[in-house]
Amino acid sequence: MPGLAIEREVLIEAPQDVVWRIITEPDQMSLWFADRVDLVVEPGSHGYMSFGDQGGPVVVEAVDPPARFSFRWNHPRGEDPVAGNSMLVEFTLTPDGEERTRLRVSESGHELCDWPDAEKQRYADEHQEGWAEFLDRLASVLAERQPG
Amino acid sequence: MTAQADDELWSAIGDPSRRRVLDLLVSNGEISASWLAGRVPFSRQAVSKHLVVLEQAGLVSRRKHGREVLYRVEADRLDQATRAMANVAAQWDRRLAAIKRLAEAAHAEASKKP
DSSP: OTTOEEEEEEEESSOHHHHHHHHHOHHHHHHHSOSEEEOOOSTTOEEEEEETTEEEEEEEEEEETTTEEEEEEOOOTTSOOOTTTSEEEEEEEEEOSSSOEEEEEEEEOOOOOSSOHHHHHHHHHHOOSOHHHHHHHHHHHHHHHSOO | OTTOOOHHHHHHHHSHHHHHHHHHHHHHSSEEHHHHHTTSSSOHHHHHHHHHHHHHTTSEEEEEETTEEEEEEOHHHHHHHHHHHHHHHHHHHHHHHHHHHHHHHHHHHHHHOO
8 A cells, every 4th residue: 555654663672572562551651552441452353442432443454463453443334344444553563673672553544446456556656755854845845735 | 623624624635546636626616517527547436526525625626607617716715725644744743842842851761770
């Protein structure tokens, strides 16, 4: 899914298994993520995350210790989250020596569904930029066109 | 949940073909669907569908001009979209920073033990 995701990365001075635990153990998750995390970290498991008085269901997608963990959320209530109605959050952990881990997270949205593959590829090649950059650019074009 | 970008906005912008339509609207001001259809690699029907989605997300508005319908970008909404997306990115930066802090503390603690 080129160009459709927010991607962030951080380098952590701790081994991969330590980072993995922080990311996937519900007790730890509640320290950096939601206020409350009700989740069994197994593929296909349904859980819930609370943020103050708000919250929402999540469904675990991939659990591949200690390298990959992903879940889907923000799907319409009452529907199963699938590509096209939800956001996919994916953590990737890569060791950088013995004591360091590169952690990458991506959150990506609705996949392109109604385009032929060749067209998707061509468009992706032409538009390497992500939508965040795209929006920045649009916004600056707009600012020039419509001052104030 | 949290300060996320709303679904309609996200799905409107998440699709590259719609980004292309939006791009053309921004660069060219007010334009018609058939003008757009001449400049994208998909059908007039697809263009209309994309315009409907963009309109529902509030990113595009239309008005009748004689027998034509002209579309244009809603600058305020686009600005809001930009901020919403930046917000999502900033949230992940904060979470990653917290993960880093927790993992490094846990690792330092474990290394102290004999």
